Amino acid sequence: MIRIGLEVHVHPMTESKLFCSCPTSLESDVSMCPICTAQPGAKPMAPNSEAIKKAVMLAEALGCKIEEKIVFLRKHYFYPDLPAGFQRTSTPVGTGGKLAGVRIREVHLEEDAGRYDPRKGLVNYSRAGVPLVEIVTEPDMHSKDDVRVFLSRLSDVLDFLGFWNDKVMRADVNISVDHGERVEVKEVSTIKGIMKVIELESSQPSKERVTKHFDEARQATKIAREKETEMDYRFIPDPDIPKIKISPTGQESYEELFKKVAAEIPEEIARTILVSGLYPAYREMKNRMEPEEIIEWISIILGDLKYRNIDPRKFIPNPEFFMIVDKLRSREITRYQAVSGFRDILDGKQLKLRSKKSVDLDKVITDVLNEEGDAVKKYARGKKTVIHYLVGSVMKKTGGSIDPKKIERELKKRLE
Amino acid sequence: MQDLMIPTKEILEMEKDDLEERIRYQLDLAEKYRDFHSFVYLEEDPAVLGPSLGVKDNISVKGKPLTSCSRILEGYIGTYDATAYSKLKSDTTFLGKTSCDPFGCGSSGATSDFGRTKHPLDPSRVPGGSSGGNGVALSLGIVDLALGTDTFGSARAPASFCGVVGMRPSYGLVSRYGLLDLSMSLDTITPMARDVYGIAWLLERIYGKDEHDLTTVDIKLDFSQFPVDLKYPRIGVLTDCFRSPVDERISRLVEKTIPKLDVDIVEVEISTSLDLLVKAYYTIMPVEFASSMQRYSGFLYGKRGKGTHFQEIAIETRSDLLSPELKRRIILGTAISTRELRDKYYSRALSIFSKVREEVDKIFKDVDFLISPTMPVLPWRFDEIVDPVEIYMMDILTGIPPACGLPAISIPVGSVEGFPVGMQIIGPRFGDVDVLRLARMYEEGIA
């Protein structure tokens, strides 16, 4: 039997680094200061409140119990991407959670290191000091599929919380086969890599505890230089950082929430709602709309929010929105009108909804045919595509209150 | 030429022309006394903005060499100003970086990798450390003010040996941002001068909460009280501080000095022996020091040793460029912080500090100050004391303030065999202004 545990590292989205105010822009912008490059004499600033908040929320969303305080420790080792020769890492923020059937041992915060390219022999320190949240699982996974499901669910949770924006997951993979010793493969940065590592290390039991690295290019694991038994990080509480009080934010566990929503609406939609950040909006909608209506509106909403770069979490349906929903339900307006009305709400424009009953279509078509003499001639000569232009003109005059297909039918009748 | 050793107050009130003349003269003195190695970097054309200031080389000044007197940082230039220095730079004349024991590691003040610092009265003897350069420069009149550091006595020892004043502020009062770490929970940046007025002037400017040092405390001190006398202060006298291994002549001199003012004297004791306190220090400090020295691998800054692979470079750099005392402390600290040994040494040492703190807190309910000699011996000859443990024991009188976070000042109170002797006044936490007040009273009372 194969037992797999993961230590997953993800970046919480923040403006600045964990212990200094350098920007966390992860592109090639140079982001350095005396603190994150551990210049002689430099000392940490107070830890980033947003990083702490996101770590706590994640722990809660994973069903963990939240601690009362955290302390930062120094984890010592020598490596080119680690300016201070130690990494600051916190005691657990939360413990004892569960996700996709896998127990979560703990969640904590730590600093990321710089980017080291061993082949080029270069290090860039812009990433040094960027906050990382680490999720440590028990070895409750037993196959590649288990791991895939877990990571996919974790990704959903992170999306649901608006936790990250780079969608990067790095993992240390711990594998033991039958009664063999544990093999740890550090810093695997792709899902494909994780799958490969599992393949490579699950064939036979290991005789001793071993630490390995994964070479992405060669898709192979190799033993680390320093033996596991020799590695002692000599953890000490960081004397430069007092302890930090933390408390629960009230964030519900994702799986509990998912269960609730999936009881009200089909699972796939439930997942879309949660993962896209529409849960707050959904809460408003579910009491006033039928599931089928919600399903129909979700794709409209998401598309338009995305187009306007609006965070779905910030979208709260207002009375105007529900008025459009009601009017569409009672067929007072067309779907086209409903959608454009919704867009007007998002753009902060005045709603102009004209009920389709008040429009005399025949009269409008007559007016348009009189005004657009050239177009009519073109149509007569065989250029049939000009019908769309004419439909557009009619729609302009009717404020879009009539179904364009109907307009097209009536126009064709008159033009023939 | 004006008298060199005038009171600091008068120097601070000088007209710009006189000040410029004084600074020029002091630069000449620096040249003249070059052999004493009090400076590791001398400013060629300083901007005259106030009294001359020497900054110990383990404190970062932007654009100026920063080596902490260790070869491992040879060629390194400070990339930012230490907070304490930034608060002084527009009111002082930066004269240069003063020499010290590398990374503050030493009580002799004479072990800089770049030259041996010598006692101002006898160049065959140590000046006291680790802020030896400051002690010498102040004593010889090369500078009028100085910024040093004190971890377990590093500002008070040279003050005592060189006959000047050095004060260790309450822990958390002055920002450590820009101070190259020795032992983070014990380090302080310290004002040094030839008289108490100079200390007060410096401290008033450099103290304060700093977002770059999370151990600083938000507290307001009342310096308006400074030159005001205290009425009948109660002086606690720790009997252990006046007997062997403290030189009898030093004890007697300090014992005679205390009653020169109208004070109440109370004999006090603590159950923790002074040498146990020193042992606890040499257990805790190496752990913190080994941690703070992890960044010196020649990779990101400083001198780089040979090698093509990172681990090789780290080994070459550290093995080649760290002086013996640094290696001793790093290896000791690394060993003590391993899984196997931390319980036997590190956590016990921390508990010893807590115990002393508890006992001293109790004592301060009954007294206003503790007074003792600063150093147990007179300045020794260079090769007279070389055994590390013997040198560690020089810290025996200066350990209570760091272990308890208390302020302590050393003022000159006389001499033995022609060498200055310092008396240490310890106050309650954040009682820094009262310590200055009492120190000034003694200063006046002795004159």
Add this chain to the structure above:
Amino acid sequence: MVKEMIKRAAKIARIKLADGESERLAVELETIFDWIGDLPRFETKLEKEYVEPRKDESTQYAGVEEIKSMFPKRRGDYCRI
């Protein structure tokens, strides 16, 4: 036993002890360990303070060039091995 511990600690600390130095340092450290001796354990505990986390705002540090200029070997924004 102390000698083994010292050797291991030196290795962890990336300090190579030259031949003569190795012996001498081992002796000195043995002396120091002996001098420290058995430390008693007391029950009192030091209460540490709390710190408030910091607002999440960013500023570009103005002295990046100075920091880069201190890289012993450099290629643009990168530090070279």
